[in-house]
Amino acid sequence: xxxxxxxxxxxxxxxxxxxxxxxxWASAGGQINPFYFSSPSAIWGSFRxxxxxxxxxxxxxxxxxxxxxxxxxxxxxxxxxxxFLGTHPRVSAALxxxxxxxxxxxxxxxxxxxxIWLGLGLRSKVxxxxxxxxxxxxxNLYAGIRSVDRSLVLSVxxxxxxxxxxxxxxxxxxxxxxxxxxxxxxxxxxxxxxIVGEYLGASRGMGWAISAAGERYDTAQVLCYVFVIxxxxxxxxxxxxxxxxxxxxxx
Amino acid sequence: xLELNNVTxxxxxxxxxxxxxxxxxxxxxxxxxxxxxxxxGCGKTTVLNVLAGQVKPAAGTxxxxxxxxxGVLPSVGYISQADTLLPWRSVLDNVALAMELRGVDKKTxxxxxxxxxxxxxxxxxxxxxxxxxxxxxxxxxAIARVLAVDPAILMMDEPFAPLDALTRQRLQDDILSLxxxxxxxxxxxxxxxxxxxxxxxxxxxxxxxxxxxVGTYAIDLPRPRRVMDVKFSPRFVELxxxxxxxxxxxxxxxxxxx
Ligand SMILES: Nc1ncnc2c1ncn2[C@@H]1O[C@H](COP(=O)(O)OP(=O)(O)OP(=O)(O)O)[C@@H](O)[C@H]1O
Ligand SMILES: [Mg+2]
Numbered sequence: 001x002x003x004x005x006x007x008x009x010x011x012x013x014x015x016x017x018x019x020x021x022x023x024x025w026a027s028a029g030g031q032i033n034p035f036y037f038s039s040p041s042a043i044w045g046s047f048r049x050x051x052x053x054x055x056x057x058x059x060x061x062x063x064x065x066x067x068x069x070x071x072x073x074x075x076x077x078x079x080x081x082x083x084f085l086g087t088h089p090r091v092s093a094a095l096x097x098x099x100x101x102x103x104x105x106x107x108x109x110x111x112x113x114x115x116i117w118l119g120l121g122l123r124s125k126v127x128x129x130x131x132x133x134x135x136x137x138x139x140n141l142y143a144g145i146r147s148v149d150r151s152l153v154l155s156v157x158x159x160x161x162x163x164x165x166x167x168x169x170x171x172x173x174x175x176x177x178x179x180x181x182x183x184x185x186x187x188x189x190x191x192x193x194x195i196v197g198e199y200l201g202a203s204r205g206m207g208w209a210i211s212a213a214g215e216r217y218d219t220a221q222v223l224c225y226v227f228v229i230x231x232x233x234x235x236x237x238x239x240x241x242x243x244x245x246x247x248x249x250x251x
Numbered sequence: 252x253l254e255l256n257n258v259t260x261x262x263x264x265x266x267x268x269x270x271x272x273x274x275x276x277x278x279x280x281x282x283x284x285x286x287x288x289x290x291x292g293c294g295k296t297t298v299l300n301v302l303a304g305q306v307k308p309a310a311g312t313x314x315x316x317x318x319x320x321x322g323v324l325p326s327v328g329y330i331s332q333a334d335t336l337l338p339w340r341s342v343l344d345n346v347a348l349a350m351e352l353r354g355v356d357k358k359t360x361x362x363x364x365x366x367x368x369x370x371x372x373x374x375x376x377x378x379x380x381x382x383x384x385x386x387x388x389x390x391x392x393a394i395a396r397v398l399a400v401d402p403a404i405l406m407m408d409e410p411f412a413p414l415d416a417l418t419r420q421r422l423q424d425d426i427l428s429l430x431x432x433x434x435x436x437x438x439x440x441x442x443x444x445x446x447x448x449x450x451x452x453x454x455x456x457x458x459x460x461x462x463x464x465v466g467t468y469a470i471d472l473p474r475p476r477r478v479m480d481v482k483f484s485p486r487f488v489e490l491x492x493x494x495x496x497x498x499x500x501x502x503x504x505x506x507x508x509x
Contacts, residue, residue: 155335158303158327159349159396169348173339250339250380 042220062205066194070129078134082141103135111200120201129193133186144178180244252436253279258311260297271297273461284430284437286447286454290505294462295440299406303329328402330393330410336381342392343377349400367395387418405437420478431475448490449478459505466497
């Protein structure tokens with residue numbers, strides 16, 4: 001016996017609602033200390049006041065801009081690098097170990113360096129976010145190109161395709177599933193890159209706002225920003241999923 | 252039209268190199284339909300790849316229409332063993348691909364692709380994805396894709412091997428009528444002797460690896476042929492017996508190979 005179909009989204013909301021109720025009840029009843037753990041009503045309260053003051057919007061836009069620019073720059077450069085390495089086996093044999101090594105460097109640890117180089121503003125955050133994203137795209141596209149069915153390439157060459165045409169009509173569309181997968185991984189990465197970058201040194205943005213609120217022991221405000229980020233990622237991921245479904249509808 | 256002279260092909264491999272073709276001679280005249288038969292792994296696909304300029308022979312000369320082969324030739328339509336429709340394109344766009352690569356404008360190439368698809372019995376599947384086609388339909392689409400640029404030479408590598416007997420027979424008839432109407436030159440690789448005799452003017456038998464021509468058999472069955480008409484004629488059975496006895500020797504030799 002099965003009940004009527006309920007979409008998984010409804011379950012997500014339901015679970016969240018129950019958790020919030022429990023949380024609210026526990027902090028109101030003194031089971032947990034609201035000073036450390038805040039409460040849903042307090043978070044909602046600080047959400048409303050931040051919104052009314054326009055502070056939330058201001059920091060939100062700053063962070064989204066940094067992450068977005070980082071995603072676009074890192075994504076485009078990483079894609080180009082992956083395509084190039086995938087189609088040039090001799091170059092990639094020389095460069096891949098180097099890239100793998102560089103990828104092993106904790107990029108956030110370099111954050112202070114970037115801030116010294118590029119200042120407290122937008123550019124250092126874009127660099128951190130972009131760098132994190134770059135490697136995801138480069139490695140995924142490299143693997144994608146390498147896994148393209150040789151017989152497809154061959155058959156299109158036999159139809160008279162030039163190298164450029166093979167790249168545009170076979171290799172690129174064949175790697176689109178990898179681009180989409182990279183995009184979804186990179187979404188969260190670019191946001192955390194920007195936010196941690198702000199944490200390390202900035203004068204605005206959600207990361208900076210979180211660290212400032214933390215210094216004031218304003219747990220409600222910290223958690224408020226955290227929730228905004230979580231919701232943002234969930235929404236963007238849903239959008240990406242829709243795009244992916246459409247782009248890869250041939251699968 | 253097609254000519255291999257004294258061609259030797261060796262593949263480098265882990266355990267030493269492997270000679271796939273050994274001083275092989277083969278000639279196909281303009282407008283001829285030649286079937287290439289031989290045991291699995293004897294080098295049939297290699298012959299086609301050499302002719303298509305995909306594999307460089309270690310020795311010997313390869314000529315296409317009198318010209319030495321260097322690189323890929325667009326006047327050759329090559330239908331390989333693998334399924335090579337591009338999965339992210341609709342069937343229509345797959346059939347139009349060769350024209351697209353040559354810069355034919357969108358309207359013209361779509362029209363021509365539509366006509367070709369109708370001719371190959373694929374009408375109504377223009378906007379389908381390749382994964383939505385049956386095996387036989389995929390092969391027909393692959394053939395239509397190659398026909399789109401009027402190749403003077405068609406090379407087919409066991410195109411119908413994975414299909415059921417009924418579909419295969421229908422497609423064989425399609426090949427026969429295609430060849431009769433266009434007058435193109437066809438080199439057809441198969442390991443199915445019945446298919447070879449049904450289609451070909453000449454059946455060329457390759458030895459077990461390394462491949463060499465061990466026999467050429469003229470098929471003097473009347474034209475125009477249809478699969479069902481020739482299959483049960485006494486001459487057909489006679490030819491099949493003759494070639495089969497030679498082929499079975501090669502098959503036995505192939506069994507003995509590692
Ligand atoms: N790219 C390659 N690299 C190394 N060895 C190869 C390569 N292609 C084919 N060979 C070897 O050459 C021999 C002939 O291969 P080929 O594909 O021409 O055989 P075939 O007659 O087409 O076989 P089948 O009927 O199974 O398709 C085989 O032993 C195969 O292992
Ligand atoms: Mg083969």
